Amino acid sequence: GAVVSQHPSWVICKSGTSVKIECRSLDFQATTMFWYRQFPKQSLMLMATSNEGSKATYEQGVEKDKFLINHASLTLSTLTVTSAHPEDSSFYICSATETYEQYFGPGTRLTVT
Amino acid sequence: AQSVTQPDIHITVSEGASLELRCNYSYGATPYLFWYVQSPGQGLQLLLKYFSGDTLVQGIKGFEAEFKRSQSSFNLRKPSVHWSDAAEYFCAVGARGADGLTFGKGTHLIIQP
Numbered sequence: 646g647a648v649v650s651q652h653p654s655w656v657i658c659k660s661g662t663s664v665k666i667e668c669r670s671l672d673f674q675a676t677t678m679f680w681y682r683q684f685p686k687q688s689l690m691l692m693a694t695s696n697e698g699s700k701a702t703y704e705q706g707v708e709k710d711k712f713l714i715n716h717a718s719l720t721l722s723t724l725t726v727t728s729a730h731p732e733d734s735s736f737y738i739c740s741a742t743e744t745y746e747q748y749f750g751p752g753t754r755l756t757v758t
Numbered sequence: 759a760q761s762v763t764q765p766d767i768h769i770t771v772s773e774g775a776s777l778e779l780r781c782n783y784s785y786g787a788t789p790y791l792f793w794y795v796q797s798p799g800q801g802l803q804l805l806l807k808y809f810s811g812d813t814l815v816q817g818i819k820g821f822e823a824e825f826k827r828s829q830s831s832f833n834l835r836k837p838s839v840h841w842s843d844a845a846e847y848f849c850a851v852g853a854r855g856a857d858g859l860t861f862g863k864g865t866h867l868i869i870q871p
Contacts, residue, residue: 651801679858688848689802691858704858738801740859745809747852747859749794751801 647673649741651750658729659758666724666753668739674719675741680712683736683752695722729757760785762849764862771839772870779834779865781849791832792850792859793823802848808832819843844869 648671658664668678676697681689693714694702701714711733713725722741726733734757740747763782771777783789790809794802806817813825823834832849846866852859 681858688861688863689859691860694858745790746804746807748804749802752799754799 647671647741647743647746647748649739649748649750651737651739651753653753654751655754655756657756657758660730661728663725663727664729664755666726666737666739666755668722668724668741668750670720670741670743670748673741673743675722675743676719677742678716678722679740679742679747680714680722680724681738681740683738685736689738726755729755731757733757760851760860762851762860762862764847764849764865766865767863768866768868770868770870773841774838777834777836777839777843777867779847779849779867781832781834781862782830783832783849783851784830785851787853789832789851790853791823791825792852793817793821793832793834794848794850796846796848796864798845805834805847839867839869841869841871843867 650669652667678695680692683689692707695714695716697716697719703709716722736752738752740749761784792807793805796802805821806815808815808825816822821836846864848864849862850859
């Protein structure tokens with residue numbers, strides 16, 4: 646089946662710094678990728694939809710200037726958390742679509758100290 | 759607006775017993791329904807999906823789900839659970855890969871020996 650990877654799997658950064666998370670579709674081309682956020686013991690919340698070659702579409706309440714998304718190729722989307730603060734600590738999961746199905750990455754745990 | 763309700767936050771089942779996890783949805787168009795499983799600290803694994811056709815769908819690991827349009831439900835079942843089934847289970851609704859998914863809050867499954 647289709648495989649989606651994320652890098653890094655775990656990152657710790659200091660408050661005020663920026664961190665970039667990569668999402669790659671390894672064996673298929675994904676015109677659309679999605680970014681979700683999951684707080685501990687909670688559900689996944691859609692943050693944004695990323696289309697190759699165009700600007701991301703953000704869900705209501707998601708700060709587009711804080712969560713920068715770039716979808717530069719059909720196999721790579723990146724999420725940059727800018728000026729991170731402790732409240733940005735969370736589990737970030739991406740997914741990529743092939744045909745009619747979404748394939749999820751393993752997630753990236755971000756801890757901001 | 760679309761929504762998914764998983765009324766059971768926790769469920770405890772004895773190993774070998776049958777399992778049913780409930781899911782109710784609200785969706786304006788034809789729903790595409792999914793069940794995912796998440797082990798601690800891991801990404802999501804697709805158990806099964808319903809797009810159209812037979813309302814009883816079979817998935818991996820011996821799971822099945824039944825779509826009931828009249829009840830707006832998509833309950834997940836397994837005839838005999840194994841200790842390895844202990845995990846978090848999420849029901850989700852969305853379009854066919856075109857839109858991000860809306861997830862329920864999840865049901866935490868505990869297996870008693």
